[in-house]
Amino acid sequence: MNELLARAGPDEPMHRVRLLPCGDLATLVELPPDAGVLEFRADVAALGLAGVGELVPAARTLLVHHSAARGPVVRAALVTLPLRKPDPIATTTAPVQVSVHYDGADLSGVADEIGCSVEAVIAQHQDPTYIVAFCGFAPGFAYLLGLPSALHLPRLATPRTLVPAGSVAIAGEYSAVYPRESPGGWRLLGRTAATLWDADLDPPAVLTPGRAVRFVAA
Amino acid sequence: MIEIVAPGPLATIQDRGRPGYAHLGVGLSGAADREALDRANRLVGNDAAAAAIEVTLGGLAIRLPSPTTVALTGAECGGAPGWDVAVTLPAGSRFALDVPRAGLRSYLAVRGGIAVPAVLGSRSTDTLGGLGPPPLRAGDLVPTGSAIAGRVSGEVATAPAHPPALRVVLGPRADWFKRKAVTALTGSVWTVRPESSRAGVRLMGPELKRKVTTELASEPTVPGALQVPMSGMPILLGPDAPVTGGYPVIAVVHSHDLDAAGQLRPGDQVRFHLW
Numbered sequence: 329m330n331e332l333l334a335r336a337g338p339d340e341p342m343h344r345v346r347l348l349p350c351g352d353l354a355t356l357v358e359l360p361p362d363a364g365v366l367e368f369r370a371d372v373a374a375l376g377l378a379g380v381g382e383l384v385p386a387a388r389t390l391l392v393h394h395s396a397a398r399g400p401v402v403r404a405a406l407v408t409l410p411l412r413k414p415d416p417i418a419t420t421t422a423p424v425q426v427s428v429h430y431d432g433a434d435l436s437g438v439a440d441e442i443g444c445s446v447e448a449v450i451a452q453h454q455d456p457t458y459i460v461a462f463c464g465f466a467p468g469f470a471y472l473l474g475l476p477s478a479l480h481l482p483r484l485a486t487p488r489t490l491v492p493a494g495s496v497a498i499a500g501e502y503s504a505v506y507p508r509e510s511p512g513g514w515r516l517l518g519r520t521a522a523t524l525w526d527a528d529l530d531p532p533a534v535l536t537p538g539r540a541v542r543f544v545a546a
Numbered sequence: 547m548i549e550i551v552a553p554g555p556l557a558t559i560q561d562r563g564r565p566g567y568a569h570l571g572v573g574l575s576g577a578a579d580r581e582a583l584d585r586a587n588r589l590v591g592n593d594a595a596a597a598a599i600e601v602t603l604g605g606l607a608i609r610l611p612s613p614t615t616v617a618l619t620g621a622e623c624g625g626a627p628g629w630d631v632a633v634t635l636p637a638g639s640r641f642a643l644d645v646p647r648a649g650l651r652s653y654l655a656v657r658g659g660i661a662v663p664a665v666l667g668s669r670s671t672d673t674l675g676g677l678g679p680p681p682l683r684a685g686d687l688v689p690t691g692s693a694i695a696g697r698v699s700g701e702v703a704t705a706p707a708h709p710p711a712l713r714v715v716l717g718p719r720a721d722w723f724k725r726k727a728v729t730a731l732t733g734s735v736w737t738v739r740p741e742s743s744r745a746g747v748r749l750m751g752p753e754l755k756r757k758v759t760t761e762l763a764s765e766p767t768v769p770g771a772l773q774v775p776m777s778g779m780p781i782l783l784g785p786d787a788p789v790t791g792g793y794p795v796i797a798v799v800h801s802h803d804l805d806a807a808g809q810l811r812p813g814d815q816v817r818f819h820l821w
Contacts, residue, residue, distance in 0.1 A: 348718030351798030352821070354768055356718040384568045384766040386790050391568075391766035396801070463571035464764055464790025467675045470571075471764070508676060527665045527677055533570045 344411055347403050350391060355399065357390045357406055364414035365390055365461070366538050371409055377402055385462045385537055387471070423457055423540035426505065426524070428496050430545060432516035434484075438498070442478055450545070452476045453517055458503060458541040463533065468507035468525030470535035475503050487513030494519045496543065503543075505535070520546070547611050548656060550686040551640065554605020557682040558671035558744075559660050560653075561597040564678075567666055568789045574769055575672040575785050578744060578808030579651050581706060582620035586655035589617035589632040589699045596659030596693035597669035599682065601652040603811070607642035608654075610635055614690070615657035615698055619705065621649025621809060630703040632657075650811035657698060661691030674745045674786040708806035712799050713821035714772065719762070719794035723774070727754040731772070731780070731796060732818050740812040744786040746773075747810050753778030754796060764790045770799035770807060772818075782807055 345368075346358040359365055365385045372383055372392060379398025384391040394402045430450045439446045458472035475498055483499045488511060491497070495506040497514035506512060507525035524534045535541060550557070560583065563576020577583035577600055587596050599606065604623040610616075615634040618626045624644035627633045646652060662669050662679045671678040682688065720728055730752045739748040754774050766789055767773060772780040775793045782799065783791075785808075799807050800821045810816055 349715050349798070350718050350766075350795070351715050351768055351770055351801060353801050356765065382566065382568050384789060386765045387763035389763075389765040391768070393768075462764075462790070463569060464766075465571065465788055467567075467572045467672075467677060468570060510676075530666070531570065532567070532572075532666060537569055 345407065345409075347406060352396045352399070354391055354393045355403055355406065357392060359388055359390070359411065361388070362413060363411040367412040367415060368409070369537075371412070372406065375405060375409070377405055386464065387461065421540070423542045424534055426496070426520050426522050426541060426543050427546040428518040428520050428543050430518040432496065432518045434515035435517050438479070438481065438515055438517065441481060449479070449517070452479055453498070453503065454543050454545065458543075460535045460537050460539045460541065461502070462537055463535070466507060466510055467527070468533040468535070469504060470533070472503045472535075472541055473501065475501055481515060483513035484515060487511055491516065492519065494521060496520055507533075547690060548614070548688045549609040549611060550682045550684055550688060551607035551609055552605060552642070552684050553682040554601055554603060554607075554643065556602040557606050558600050558673065559597050559662055559679050559682070559688070560600040560670045561595060561668055563670055563785060564666050564668035564672065568766070571789055572666060572677065573672055573675050573786055573789050575668065575670040575675070575678070577653065577670075578785055579620050579653070579805040580808075581805045582651070582653045583655070585630070585703050585705070586617045586619040586653040587659070589619070589630070589703055590615050590655050590657040591632075591694055591696045591698045592655060592657065592659050593693040593695040596655065596691075597662070598653045598655040598660060599688070601643060601654060603650060604643040604645040604652065606654065607640070609640045610637065612637050614639075617655045618643075618652060619655075619703070620652040621646035623652055630705055631701070632698045634698070649809040651808060656690050657694065658690045659693035661689040661693075672786050673743065674788065708809060709803055711817040711819045712803040712807060714797040714799055714818045715821050716797045717795075718765075718798075720796050722756055722758040722762070722794040723796055724755045724757045727756075727796065730754060732820055735815050735817055736780075738810045738812050738814045738816065742810070742812055744784045746784050746787055747782040747807065749780050749782060749816070751779070754780060756794070758794075762792055762794050764792050767791045767795060768798060770801070770804050771795040772797045772799070782810070784808070
C-alpha cells in the first residue's frame with residue numbers, strides 16, 4: 329500500500345509540490361524528495377484532464393504539457409493531487425534481464441577509485457534490481473535507479489567523443505545502457521548485445537519509465 | 547520524385563514533428579518554422595501532416611524528373627520559380643536557391659508531400675537524436691507521395707511579420723539566477739553565434755549569473771527554452787534539443803514566437819521581452 333504523504337490544498341499554506349511555468353504550453357511540477365515522480369505521473373494521467381498532453385518525467389520533476397486555455401484548470405488540479413511514496417513493486421512487472429560483458433574501458437579505473445577489485449565492482453553492479461526512473465539525453469537512454477552508493481561516482485571530467493552502442497555505464501546515482509553510438513561522459517563498465525531500442529517498433533524502447541532491470545554476466 | 551542536385555549547407559526533411567515519445571527520450575523535432583511549413587503545404591493542397599524539405603541558408607538545387615507542383619515559403623531566396631505561391635513546373639525543370647537576404651530557413655513543399663518512411667509517426671530528421679532520414683545529399687532521389695487534402699491554391703500567401711523581439715515567459719528556474727540576470731535577459735541585445743543548429747541557437751551577450759550554483763537534477767525541457775550552461779551564455783533550444791537537460795532554464799519563448807526563433811541566423815541580433 330502506498331502511504332499518503334500529504335494533501336496540499338488551498339486551505340493549507342504549505343504546498344508540497346511547486347508549479348513552475350515552462351512557457352505558455354507546459355508546467356513543470358517539482359515534487360518533494362520523498363514523493364514518487366512516476367506515481368504522480370500515473371495519478372495525473374488517471375485524472376483524464378481535458379487539454380493535457382504529454383507527461384514527461386525526470387529526476388525530481390514532471391513536465392505537464394497542456395493547452396494555453398486549460399493551463400489554470402490543470403495547475404489547480406496538479407496542486408491538489410495527493411502525493412505517494414515511490415512504490416517499485418506496484419509500478420513494475422518482471423525485470424528485464426540484460427546480459428553484460430564486463431570489459432568496459434573504465435572498469436579498472438572505477439575499481440581503483442573506490443578501492444576494491446574489478447570482481448567486486450561487477451558484483452555490486454549486478455546486485456540490485458534497477459528501476460527506469462526516466463529517459464533523456466538521447467532516444468531510449470534510460471536512467472536506471474538502484475546503483476549501490478559505493479559506485480556513485482561523478483561523470484568523467486572529459487567526456488568521450490564516441491561511446492559504442494550497447495555500452496553499460498554508470499554516473500552519479502544512475503546506471504544506463506547507451507542505446508546507440510554517441511558522445512558521453514559516463515563511466516563504461518561493459519557492453520550488452522541486447523537490442524533495447526528499435527525505432528521501427530512501437531514502443532521503440534524496452535526500458536520505459538517504471539520498468540525493472542537486472543544486469544547479469546554474459 | 548525530386549532529384550537533389552546540391553543540398554546547400556543543410557537540407558532536411560521535416561513535418562510537424564514527433565510528439566508522444568518525449569518520455570522515451572525522443573525530441574519533438576519537426577519544422578523550425580512551423581507556420582512556413584504549413585503555408586507551403588496549404589499552397590500545394592497537401593494534408594497538414596505532409597513532409598517538406600527544410601532548407602538552411604539557401605543553396606538547395608533540385609531537378610524535377612516529372613511535372614511537379616511546388617511551393618516555397620520561409621526565408622526568401624533568389625533563384626526560386628516563385629515565392630509564397632504554388633507553381634507547376636514541367637519535367638526537366640531545375641532551380642537553385644540563393645542565400646536568403648534575411649532569415650535562415652526556407653521550405654519546399656511538393657504536391658503529395660515527401661514520402662520517405664515515417665519513424666515513430668514522423669518523417670522529420672532529428673539531427674541530434676539520429677531519427678528519421680539523414681540530411682539530404684547531392685544525388686538523392688526524394689520520393690513524393692499522395693498526402694493530398696485539396697486543390698492547389700491559386701493565391702499568393704501572405705507571410706506573417708515576425709516580431710522584432712521575442713516574448714518570453716520567465717521560469718521554470720528564473721529564481722536560480724541573480725536578479726540582474728533577468729533584467730540583462732530582457733534589457734540586452736543578443737547576438738546569434740555561428741555554432742547554432744537545429745538543437746539550439748547559441749546566444750552571446752552579458753553573462754547571466756547564477757544565484758544557485760548547485761547542480762540541477764536533469765529535468766524536462768521544451769523547444770524555446772533559454773537554457774543557461776555554466777558559461778552564462780543562454781542557448782535557445784530548438785526542435786532537435788534533448789528532452790531533458792541539466793542546466794537551469796531562465797525563461798521560455800512564447801509558443802507564438804517560436805517560428806521567429808526558428809529563423810534566427812548566425813550574426814542576427816535578437817531581444818527578449820516579458821510576455
